[in-house]
Amino acid sequence: MPACGKFKFGKKVLVVLIMVVENILGKKPENTAGKIIETVPFEWFEMNNKILKKVSSGGTEIGLRLSEPLFDGGLLYEDNAKIICLELLPCETTRVHVHSMQEMGRVCFELGNRHLPLAIGETSVSTPYDRPTFEYLEKLGFHCHQVNEKFTPELVVRGHSH
Numbered sequence: 741m742p743a744c745g746k747f748k749f750g751k752k753v754l755v756v757l758i759m760v761v762e763n764i765l766g767k768k769p770e771n772t773a774g775k776i777i778e779t780v781p782f783e784w785f786e787m788n789n790k791i792l793k794k795v796s797s798g799g800t801e802i803g804l805r806l807s808e809p810l811f812d813g814g815l816l817y818e819d820n821a822k823i824i825c826l827e828l829l830p831c832e833t834t835r836v837h838v839h840s841m842q843e844m845g846r847v848c849f850e851l852g853n854r855h856l857p858l859a860i861g862e863t864s865v866s867t868p869y870d871r872p873t874f875e876y877l878e879k880l881g882f883h884c885h886q887v888n889e890k891f892t893p894e895l896v897v898r899g900h901s902h
Contacts, residue, residue, distance in 0.1 A: 758793075759824075760803040765815040768825040775820075779827035782810055784857075784868070784891040787828075796824055812890060828890045832869035837883045839863075847882055857893035866891060 778798035786792060792804040802816065802824070812828035838844045847865050851858055854873065859866040867873065869886055877884050 758801045758803050759817065760805060761816045762805050762807075764806065764808060764811075764826075765818065768813045768815050768823065769818070772823055775818075776822045778822065778824045780816060780824060781827050781829050783829055784831060784893065786810065787892075798822075798824075800824065812892070828892070830888050830890050833859075833866045833887050833889055833891050834869045834874050834877065835864050835866045835885050835887045835889075836877055837864050837885070843882075846880075847877070850877065850880065857891075859891055859893055 776798065778796040778800060780794045780796045780802055782792070782794065787810045789804075789810075790806055794802050794804065796802060804810075804816075810826055810828075812826060814826035815823070816826065817824040836847050838847060844860075844865065848858060848860070851865065851867050851873075856867045856873065866887070866889070868891060874884055874886065
């Protein structure tokens, strides 16, 4: 799985090893006893990137060339001694608590109108934190909290012009 590149600098040759991953193998296994576990951290906005270069917690350089989105706990590599898996980093979010379907619809409309990514729960809606949006939602009467959590959007909205 590792790829190798040679670079010449005068008479010196530098050999670079990098692991190239083209498929996510599944989810991190439940039983990891006796294995070294390395994590590859990524931000929520990198989930749909097709090509990334990352460094694992153990220092392994990894090139990702994927046709599927990244997800928390995704298994990139496993052998008898080591597991390398993805880790979604937490970020600051605005969590809006809702009490009815009508309120859910209103908050989703307001955030969607700003082309913001949403994570929708049973009684709350989350979006990455930014102060103007937080204050705007409070002004509209929504109950908002700033929370540090792993953010997984339902879908990423691409902006467009009107």
